[in-house]
Amino acid sequence: MDFHVITLFPEMFAALDAALMGRAQKGGLVAVHAHNLREHGLGNYRQVDDTPYGGGSGMVMRPEPIAAAIDAVAATRPGLTKILLTPQGERFDQPLARELAATCAGGIMLIAGRYEGFDERVRELVDREVSIGDYVLSGGELAAMVVIEAVARLVPGVLGNAESLDEESFGAGNLLEYPHYTRPEEFRGMRVPEILLSGDHGKIRAWRAAEALRRTARRRPELVAGRRGKPEP
Ligand SMILES: C[S@@+](CC[C@H](N)C(=O)[O-])C[C@H]1O[C@@H](n2cnc3c(N)ncnc32)[C@H](O)[C@@H]1O
Structure with missing residues (x-):
């Protein structure tokens, strides 16, 4: 199964080169690709965020770079299920991991946020929204890794002993x-x-x-x- 993550910190996904996930990737059962959202940033500074309309603290992720990144990944892999990582999404648990493993044969795209999160219109670009629990992380990268590992170990052959x-x-x-x-x-x-x-x-x-x-x-x-x-x- 293929996982594609859109993130500002692709280097974090090196953690999945070790242990079970490392073996699964080397064995060709699973592939994890981290795509740098910054490459789709706007202007000379590759801007991906901006101040919130209406005021308030923090920065919000602009929709255009995310849309461009999603389109670029989807252009060559049209079957990916697009999942936005957000503490406001449906709760990730083992039944959802099983559902994703069973229904996402075309692969999964995970979109990791930062700052105050996404411009609301980004929700229209994805198939579903997922939260890994009722707490707030600084970014979606660890959430993406949680989803990837829980789903990947359900892929036939990844675990030595399927029983x-x-x-x-x-x-x-x-x-x-x-x-x-x-x-x-x-x-x-x-x-x-x-x-x-x-x-x-x-x-x-x-x-x-x-x-x-x-x-x-x-x-x-x-x-x-x-x-x-x-x-x-
Ligand atoms: C600081 S959080 C934004 C939280 C947002 N302001 C809110 O209150 O709902 C930044 C990013 O981390 C990720 N994130 C944080 N907590 C998460 C969770 N429990 N599950 C999935 N993703 C999470 C999301 O991608 C989110 O856009």
Whole structure:
């Protein structure tokens, strides 16, 4: 899957050259292209922002450079889904990540803002608006990376073990994942649950399913509500 980001700070996306995303890119499963919005800035100073009509603090991103950048990227990749990153967008979560992974085979364009955000008319240039949470970042670059990584790891082949997608938090059952343990068997007086050492895979599966439900009921009861039966205490 191809991701194209329009940003004033393309160098930030070097972070995606490491670890899982780095391997996915080297393996040709995913490609991340960061396009410098400044190249479409206005005049000698490549201006991309201006003072707000009506007064007020801060600067607003002008629509023309963003429109020019979107058009330039879309001209050679017409199938991209255009997503504006804004704290006012629909909330990004695992179901939305799954939806984007399933429906955006033509790739995704992410538009990262700065300053006070975008001129309102920019909203007309995109397919949807996405927020990564109810807080305000200084720019959309980290939000873009969150969306890219969450969607990319759902692309077939990116994760070594596709089964872990079903079992992990917000997977097939929309629960939090069961607790994990590794060596040593005892650490600072805390022992690994005996069942995990038993070798009985049927019992281990049942224990993990029960733990996932119990943990979700305690930490995120709203995820359990709506499932059949009562949440465990
Ligand atoms: C300082 S923010 C602008 C906030 C805007 N003035 C507001 O109050 O809604 C600058 C840019 O960061 C990005 N951004 C900040 N918080 C975000 C969030 N929670 N989700 C997605 N993008 C975000 C957006 O691209 C935004 O245009």
